[in-house]
Amino acid sequence: MPDSVIHDIGYQRYEGVRLGRRYAVRSLWVYSLRSAYGLGRSAKAKILPAGLFTLACVASVVLVVVNNALHQRVLSYVGLVSTFSYAATVFVAIVGPELVSRDLRTNLLALYFSRPIERSDYALAKLGALAAALFGLFTGPLLIMLLGMAFNATGGVGGVFHEIGLFLEGLVTAAIHSAVFAAIALPLASLTGRRMFGTGLIIGVFLITAPVSGVLRTLDTGTLGRLAGLLDPVSLVNGVDRWLWGEGLYDTGQYGAAYGLVAVAVTLLGTAGLLRRYRRVRA
Amino acid sequence: MITVELTNVSRWYGNVVAVNDVTLTVRPGVTGLLGPNGAGKTTVLHMIAGLLGPSQGTVLIDGKPSFRNPDIYRTLGLVTENEGVPGFLTAWEFVLVGARLHKLPDPESAARRALDIVELGDAVNRRISTYSKGMRQRTRVAAALVHDPAVLILDEPFNGMDPRQRLHMMDLLHRMGADGRTILFSSHILEEVEQLSGVVQVIVAGRLAASGDYRHIRRLMTNRPHVFLIQSSDDRRLATVLMGQISVSAVELDPAGLQVRANDYGTFTRALSTVARHHSIRLTGVLPSDESLEDVFSYLVAQ
Amino acid sequence: MNTTIAALTFRALLGRRRVLLLLPMPALLIGLTLIAQSSPAFIDEWGPVVFAQLGLGVILPLTALVVGSSVLGLEIEDGTITHLLTKPLPRHEIIVAKLAVAWSVTTVATAVPLTAAALITGSAALAAGLVLGAAVGALAYTAGFLALSLLTRRPVAVGLVYIILWENLLTTFVAGTRILSIREQAVALSDSVAGTTWLPTHLNPVAALILAAVLTAIGILGATARLRSYSLSGETS
Numbered sequence: 001m002p003d004s005v006i007h008d009i010g011y012q013r014y015e016g017v018r019l020g021r022r023y024a025v026r027s028l029w030v031y032s033l034r035s036a037y038g039l040g041r042s043a044k045a046k047i048l049p050a051g052l053f054t055l056a057c058v059a060s061v062v063l064v065v066v067n068n069a070l071h072q073r074v075l076s077y078v079g080l081v082s083t084f085s086y087a088a089t090v091f092v093a094i095v096g097p098e099l100v101s102r103d104l105r106t107n108l109l110a111l112y113f114s115r116p117i118e119r120s121d122y123a124l125a126k127l128g129a130l131a132a133a134l135f136g137l138f139t140g141p142l143l144i145m146l147l148g149m150a151f152n153a154t155g156g157v158g159g160v161f162h163e164i165g166l167f168l169e170g171l172v173t174a175a176i177h178s179a180v181f182a183a184i185a186l187p188l189a190s191l192t193g194r195r196m197f198g199t200g201l202i203i204g205v206f207l208i209t210a211p212v213s214g215v216l217r218t219l220d221t222g223t224l225g226r227l228a229g230l231l232d233p234v235s236l237v238n239g240v241d242r243w244l245w246g247e248g249l250y251d252t253g254q255y256g257a258a259y260g261l262v263a264v265a266v267t268l269l270g271t272a273g274l275l276r277r278y279r280r281v282r283a
Numbered sequence: 284m285i286t287v288e289l290t291n292v293s294r295w296y297g298n299v300v301a302v303n304d305v306t307l308t309v310r311p312g313v314t315g316l317l318g319p320n321g322a323g324k325t326t327v328l329h330m331i332a333g334l335l336g337p338s339q340g341t342v343l344i345d346g347k348p349s350f351r352n353p354d355i356y357r358t359l360g361l362v363t364e365n366e367g368v369p370g371f372l373t374a375w376e377f378v379l380v381g382a383r384l385h386k387l388p389d390p391e392s393a394a395r396r397a398l399d400i401v402e403l404g405d406a407v408n409r410r411i412s413t414y415s416k417g418m419r420q421r422t423r424v425a426a427a428l429v430h431d432p433a434v435l436i437l438d439e440p441f442n443g444m445d446p447r448q449r450l451h452m453m454d455l456l457h458r459m460g461a462d463g464r465t466i467l468f469s470s471h472i473l474e475e476v477e478q479l480s481g482v483v484q485v486i487v488a489g490r491l492a493a494s495g496d497y498r499h500i501r502r503l504m505t506n507r508p509h510v511f512l513i514q515s516s517d518d519r520r521l522a523t524v525l526m527g528q529i530s531v532s533a534v535e536l537d538p539a540g541l542q543v544r545a546n547d548y549g550t551f552t553r554a555l556s557t558v559a560r561h562h563s564i565r566l567t568g569v570l571p572s573d574e575s576l577e578d579v580f581s582y583l584v585a586q
Numbered sequence: 587m588n589t590t591i592a593a594l595t596f597r598a599l600l601g602r603r604r605v606l607l608l609l610p611m612p613a614l615l616i617g618l619t620l621i622a623q624s625s626p627a628f629i630d631e632w633g634p635v636v637f638a639q640l641g642l643g644v645i646l647p648l649t650a651l652v653v654g655s656s657v658l659g660l661e662i663e664d665g666t667i668t669h670l671l672t673k674p675l676p677r678h679e680i681i682v683a684k685l686a687v688a689w690s691v692t693t694v695a696t697a698v699p700l701t702a703a704a705l706i707t708g709s710a711a712l713a714a715g716l717v718l719g720a721a722v723g724a725l726a727y728t729a730g731f732l733a734l735s736l737l738t739r740r741p742v743a744v745g746l747v748y749i750i751l752w753e754n755l756l757t758t759f760v761a762g763t764r765i766l767s768i769r770e771q772a773v774a775l776s777d778s779v780a781g782t783t784w785l786p787t788h789l790n791p792v793a794a795l796i797l798a799a800v801l802t803a804i805g806i807l808g809a810t811a812r813l814r815s816y817s818l819s820g821e822t823s
Contacts, residue, residue, distance in 0.1 A: 090750050094743045196659060196742045197604065200652040203746060207648065208611060211640035212618055218631040219622055326819065334671060334818040351814055356674040367665030371601060383590045384673040
């Protein structure tokens, strides 16, 4: 048998720095976040996030004007976050499947899992990206409101600080809403490789539970009625708002803490479900 | 006997020109569409098959345009490159549905005949999702043949086929071509085209680079002289030396450099560097002057 | 109507496990009605929410969205649409067959549970009204979503934006937009037959019928026109 040899044509092994798992996960998170906003993709992909963001900011501007004209707070920061629940639902329903369905349908998952990142890393990075993307959408209108109200704040510097305090409340609310919505939407999206069905599934869950909890609320004004909001994501986070800051569109009575607990539980369960899905999916 | 005529056909997507002013005629018999990947073969085939409209020019099948003309499919069959077949059907059901959609008077026997031609055998009653790539390909060919079309268009039909299947398919296409059908298939592999078709249309970067008999084109390539522009440290001495080479047919001194006409590209390029080094002449520039032919020829020769 | 295409589409749609996803919504509707009916609350309080909001407002458009987008949309996504296009079939024949499948599946999946729920409340008139509203609404919805699946690669996203932003948000603020809301049309038609006060209607039923017919016609014509000049480049898109 003739001698075999690998010719030296200049290729070298890479002996340099390898940035490791943490960097890889962070890159995945950044990439997913950018993709959620349509950055680095065609113009059509930017329509949804840009449109929703613009809509929210415009509404915020209108609110600022109204607030200042009437010299009273028609809608607070927290209220602003709750008002956009519909838009938030549309966002996670469309962006969620976009983030995960392509990888499931093609062999991309195998490529991801053969890199230093773990399966759980992948799931958490995607979840984090979806939650962060939604959170980012809220920050625009909240900031606009802060600027608009702070300039007209009564009570000088103290007034401005008061505004900032309320703004921070709004930010926390936005974070909670984003986390809960993302934790519900992404596990559902990861069940199917087709974007169409993923979106339908998520929207189904959000839209159907709303009237159900609505009905239960009208049926019983007692305990059951108060707790009915736990069933649907929008009422759930509104109930948490009520518990934390005393505002929000949902009357929880004395069961506010239950809402907080269930919100945390839902987020944890959703994350666990997502992790389990990716642990078991064939790649 | 149906002829396909393309006249000044162009197709562009925004700024990208996929097909550039192509005029060709496909006559009855087997014609091969040859070209490297991304040359525009699929675009041309889809335009002929009525799945795409030309941005400019006309595509006529037997004198009638193919785009926006569903009736054309009575006499035309298309086998696309991708593998899109509904996996939940069996081959039998799939071809039968095709026969029914063609509104054939006896769909069952037409389907059976088509499946026999591609020799799928007993597998016809299994779901397509269980098939191998070659079997899926044959299913799609059967579906394209079920209505006995006079024009058959195949996009890279030998992709993924093993040698036995390829031989069988070539035999089939050859027979159909001899019957008087118009068969047009595309490929980027020289040998496939060589073995199957007499007439070849070569497409490179969206343009029609050559048409006709494959062997004639090959001969044209080697007979035709190539023109190079050479800049060196001593043009006149190089000119004298090169004129002594057999592969060179003419030499002209020009202020821009030395224009050399070579009749054998391969021999000339090898000789040039050797000769220059031997006479200590430094070459500072070597440019082929007729670019387009270079592309075609180097592609054909490199395979 | 081309029965071969219809049969094939039925099989593609219903022959898989995923059709089971159509079950939870009707079950929920019926279950909820049972609970509500057995509670002491007046039907005036929960009727509108169950029938107009949940039934006609969520279940109908969602089912129509998923079914209407997938009868043609899945084939476009898979690339199997070439098999349909390279046949000597007039394009409107294809569209009508697909629409018939989408419409019938949506109507059955929606009207049956709505009828059951209405009968639980003891009103046959309500049942009849809901069937009418669901059928007409389903036709307009599926025609529109079918056209969408040919016009864009994200028909579900666009349809969703229409359902949520137009039908749910805009119509509450801008009364004029109600005439183009299929949901309002469906509710109006149901109310005209049901004769109850539980369906909050804002449109005249005759106007609603005409508008629904117009929207359906636009959907069918648009889809046919688009299918006629459907371009398949074949290269990676």
